[in-house]
Amino acid sequence: MREAAFLRQNADKWKQFETLLAQSKRTDPDQLADLFVQLTDDLSYARTFYPKSKATQYLNMLAMRVHQAIYRNRRERGNRFITFWKEEVPGVMWEARREILYSFIFFVLAIAIGALSSANDPTFVRLILGDSYVNMTEQNIDKGDPMAVYKQMEEVGMFAFITFNNIRVSFMVFIMGLLFSVGSVYMLFQNGVMLGAFQYFFHERGLLLTSVLSVWIHGTLEISAIVIAGGAGLVMGNSILFPGTFSRRESFLRGARRGLKMIVGLVPVFITAGFLESFVTRYTEMPVVLSAAIILGSLAFVVWYFVIHPRRLYGGEAEAGGFVSAAAEALPEGS
Numbered sequence: 402m403r404e405a406a407f408l409r410q411n412a413d414k415w416k417q418f419e420t421l422l423a424q425s426k427r428t429d430p431d432q433l434a435d436l437f438v439q440l441t442d443d444l445s446y447a448r449t450f451y452p453k454s455k456a457t458q459y460l461n462m463l464a465m466r467v468h469q470a471i472y473r474n475r476r477e478r479g480n481r482f483i484t485f486w487k488e489e490v491p492g493v494m495w496e497a498r499r500e501i502l503y504s505f506i507f508f509v510l511a512i513a514i515g516a517l518s519s520a521n522d523p524t525f526v527r528l529i530l531g532d533s534y535v536n537m538t539e540q541n542i543d544k545g546d547p548m549a550v551y552k553q554m555e556e557v558g559m560f561a562f563i564t565f566n567n568i569r570v571s572f573m574v575f576i577m578g579l580l581f582s583v584g585s586v587y588m589l590f591q592n593g594v595m596l597g598a599f600q601y602f603f604h605e606r607g608l609l610l611t612s613v614l615s616v617w618i619h620g621t622l623e624i625s626a627i628v629i630a631g632g633a634g635l636v637m638g639n640s641i642l643f644p645g646t647f648s649r650r651e652s653f654l655r656g657a658r659r660g661l662k663m664i665v666g667l668v669p670v671f672i673t674a675g676f677l678e679s680f681v682t683r684y685t686e687m688p689v690v691l692s693a694a695i696i697l698g699s700l701a702f703v704v705w706y707f708v709i710h711p712r713r714l715y716g717g718e719a720e721a722g723g724f725v726s727a728a729a730e731a732l733p734e735g736s
Contacts, residue, residue, distance in 0.1 A: 404451050411443060415463065422466050437467045488714065490666035493659050494629070495711035500639065501632035504589060508628050511590040515597020519605075529598040538602070547608050548615040548685040556679050564675030567623055568668065571630035575664050578634030581642055585634025592627055614692040615685050619678035621699035626667045626674065629707060633660035670703075 402410075418436055444464050447457040494501070518525045527535050534550075541549040554562070570592075577584025603612035640656020641649065681695070 402450070404454060404456065407447070407451070408456060414439075415443075415460075418463060418467070422463075437464065440464045440467055486666070489662065491706070491711040491714050493662045493666070494707050495715040496659065497632050497636045497663060498708075498711070500635035501629055501707075504585070504628050504631035504635060507586055507589045508593045508624075508631065511593025512597035512600075514590075515594035515599075516601040516604075517597075518594070519598045519601035526598050526602045529595055530602070535602070542606060542608070546685065547603070547606075547611055548682070551615070551678065551683045551685070554679075556683075560675050560679035563678050564672055567626070567671040567675055571626055571664060571667055571671065574627060574630040575633045575637070575660055578636070578638035578660065579641075580638070582635050582638025585631050585638060588634070589628070589631040596624070611685075614689060614696075615682055617696045618682045618692060618699075619674045621696050622670050622674035622677070622703065625700075625703040625707070626670045629667060630664060633663035636660045636663070 418440065421436060440460060441464055444457070444460040447454065447460050451457055515529065519529075538547065538550065541547055546552075574585055574588040574592075577588050599616075600609065600612065603609050637653070637656045637660040640652045640659075644652035647655065677695070677699075
């Protein structure tokens, strides 16, 4: 059988399989087992006659998903923790990649607005950061230690306070998505403008590099997590605005679960950021190479775990699935 005919003959069945998998918690295990047998038959045929086809890749990944659905309860008893961080968190990050991208764009625009506003209005920085912080920092600059603010609290107490505050902020950014996504965008805008004003404050005094090498030791993880939390808020908000084929209630519940899973996945990031801010950032005279290594290492982790790893796990499935659907729809009758 030609591959075109194979696709046309089975495309509708595979789409039905995907629908069942999306409802796997409510699907009879025997039905899933039968589904797995049918898929492995199709996969075996495809591997034999079309070994390098995207259809074969798609069927392989679909069969893996069925297998995972069948054995989910058995795996969760022993490996639930590992599975969550290795597969589930990257999975929701991949599904929310567009929302995370939009969150990043909103945040960058807000930073630019904060910096430009500071450059054109001398009072803007005080309006955003507050007189007490600006006055204190100017005094620290006069004393020759611009980043002294990070040395004021005892390390353990500072770690607990900073970590709790970071988690609180991320949860607020997420939960504001209930306001039809606008709330999350507002929170991103508020934090981005503050960061832009903060960085311009040091730039104006010739201390931009000094601030970057100190603040971004913890800020790389902290800011990245806030952006992802914004993406989680957009996921939940958009599930209300655009329910698609689901009821609005069902769509919201799905979006809320996905967004909450993203937030839980960020907790270790915030803990690490809090540790760095409390125990490492205070050493403002550390070698530039060491500071840069921490910043770049943090950035590399964020890009790998939240972008590259999810794409490697799930990107091929999306591309292959799209190929199969598009190919089946494009084929003329009788191909």
